[in-house]
Amino acid sequence: VIDRRTPPALGQAAVSRFPTIDRGSVAGVELRLARQADSPFVSLSWVALAGGERDPRGSEGRATLTASTLDEGTSRSSSSEIAARVERLGGAIGSTADWDAGYLRIEVLARDVAAAFELVGEVLLDPVFPEPEIDRLRRQRLADLQALRERPSAIADVALSRAIYGPATYGRLLGGTEATLSQLGRADLQAAHRELWLAQGLCLVAAGAVTREAVEAWLEGLLGGTKLAATNASLPAPTVPPPSDGRRVILIDRPNAAQSELRIGHLGVARTHPARSQLQVLNAILGGKFTSRINLNLRERHGFTYGAFSRFTGRRHAGPFSVSAAVANPSVGAAVREVLAEMDRIRQQPVDPEELSDARDYLIGVFPYTIQTAADLAGRLEDLAQFGLPDDEVDRHLQRIATTSAADVQAAALSFLSPDDACVVAVGPASELRPQLADFGTLTEVAVGELFS
């Protein structure tokens, strides 16, 4: 017979470290590689400082359209030939952009690495941006824009960004609008490629069963005669959002919606902010894991929602802090009250010692689980590369988490949580929500169409 009354005593946890990162530099391109000798895969990723932050005003969507057209044709291969070359090997190629960077990624089985080298080299250096593919992708985006206008969670996300940032960069639509896309042409994409992709700051990230020697040899052959543009020397300064002047409520009417999408947020911090590790501990306690205060409150205590989460989004400049939940219509006002109260409580009172150690131990202990595959490792390296972070950043981040105190958490909460200046966004039946939200701040009703134009 065993004693089931208390959890078993556990042994010592193994200490996990991020794998050693191999570094190199070829023709001005910085290489970061995490070798996983027993992986069946190789992940390669070009990371260029070609994110949406660099789209000129009025040309929003240039970064994403450039990235998505990059692998749609070279002088030797058509769009379908490029896809077929990698897909018949069971691999995948794709390119995309977020606010901070553009990414051209390929993953193949380890034995096909030579084919991957050849293909991503060709696509990076020799894209032709065929007009028909640009037209097709532009139409895809325009149709996506129409679809997004009917997706409550997407409406809420866009409305929150718009409320926090107004006309500043992160308040715009990363993928562009009908107006901006219609005037983007092939020459714009070619210029963005020439000036921002084949430019200083370009990095190659590699993970899986591949060696630095093999990657360097390939890069030398590929880039020997390439001269990178210098335009990346200065990244754009942040466009500053309007100063917050008290809590605001933004309501978007979906007359017969069965549920409401709720967002509460305000300006947060940059990816490289020195308090980032402490903020991760704060966020884990507040709303970053299942057992966080906000989720236990809204879901497990009140049953208002299937789940509620908060996050500090890391970008080059201050990204948003946001709380997200899909809430039963009659409970929206009560849910807002609870979220604001949790934001306030973590500012007013130090967190319990046990809550603190739970959060720290979770963030540190879960780390190996998040780096099981070559693609996981490549994602971590992309993050380090695009923000110019040192190789030991991941280990140092974990160490900083381990030493975060209750006072650190409270100090971070006081500095970076502002319940009184938060934007509250609700997408749902306005007639039912209006009376519930009236007390929280100046209420503005916004039409969906305004958000997507």
Added chain:
Amino acid sequence: MLRRPVTDPTTIQLPAERHRLDNGLQVILHRDHRLPLVAVDLWYHVGSRDEQPGRTGLAHLFEHMLFQGSAHVGVNDHFRLVQQVGGVANGSTWYDRTNYYETLPAHALELGLWLEADRMGFLLEALTDEKLETQRSVVRNERRQRVDNAPYGRASEALFELLYPEGHPYRWPVIGTDEDIQAATRSDVEDFFRLYYAPGNAVLTLAGDFEPSRALDLAARYFGDLRGERAPTRPTAALPRAAGQSRRALQDQVALERIYIGIVTPPISHPDWNVLAVLTEALVGGKSSPLQQDLVHRRQIAQDVSAYLYPTELAATWLLVATAKPNGDGDALEANLLDHVRQLADRGLSEDDVARGRQRLLAAALADFETVDRKAELLCQGTTYFDDPARAVRDLAETEAVSLDRVRDAARTWLEPDRCSIVRVVPATEPAGTA
């Protein structure tokens, strides 16, 4: 084109020890030392198909109750104890099975076993009406989020009502109807537990960094003295075969029309299942696949197109889904989709397409083998459905052997356009919502 095997399939293995405790619990052990992690996955062979009409959604509501504490585990302690050691935990409910899993740092294996054994053995002591009411509310919100307030959210429910006749256990959605979720009583939940949550109806898989003899001792220690009734005989059903096409149009608050074409194909245990899996991947998997190329790239009459083959035990639903362009011609898109299905039987796919389909499935399987949690899931699935922990390896070999002719034969046998069910979700002329 030359066929290139992914690697020698005989070198891909998922070696596992298999044990059965006296109470019937099966224990599967797979070692993987690459990282200090262990996945604990517990499958119960019960799902939405075991429910009664009028009590749909009970298996899933029940899954929520298993996270509300048991005799020795406090109400929010399951997640708290797992997360405080750096573990992740969740559960999922499906037509045929329900599973509960934790992926833990290796030193916390015993914690996972203690937690799972406590709720297998001592759940009802901790069940209260208040907990049930809260989770009923959580689940109703989950349904709203996934179904009622999601664009196209009600399409698959409508399609399954066309595909599966009255009384077939796949006719109702796993999450259940809102009415039935509200109707479930505490005694329904208690009966469900007594009937199905017995050691003999479960498979426990441990995958990761541990010593097998110690892991087996621990499993025996925590689970060995648990007892349960023999699970009742499960409802089965003949494979439904539609006499003709059936269709339904749904109005929804969406911008783009979407077309769902479904047909019932044989279950996951049937030799043609892997063939249809290759066919599905060959047809729409990847940008270079014929359907993506024809509908999205060349004709540009679809915004997107995708296909699925359900891994289910009584029958496998084959599903082809395409979204039309703004103000697009839904009739033309439907006709094109059905024409592609017809061509699968008439002209067949090309050798290149079938080779690509095979290769993508093999690469996906290798990716599955890269994580301990996914390996544990495959070992549970193989043992639960096929009495064969290493079934995933056999699937790889079968996938590798799928020929062009077998793909065409399977299409002729199972994918007859004249027996399809079709649901079209069209933009509502008035903002209708769900009222």
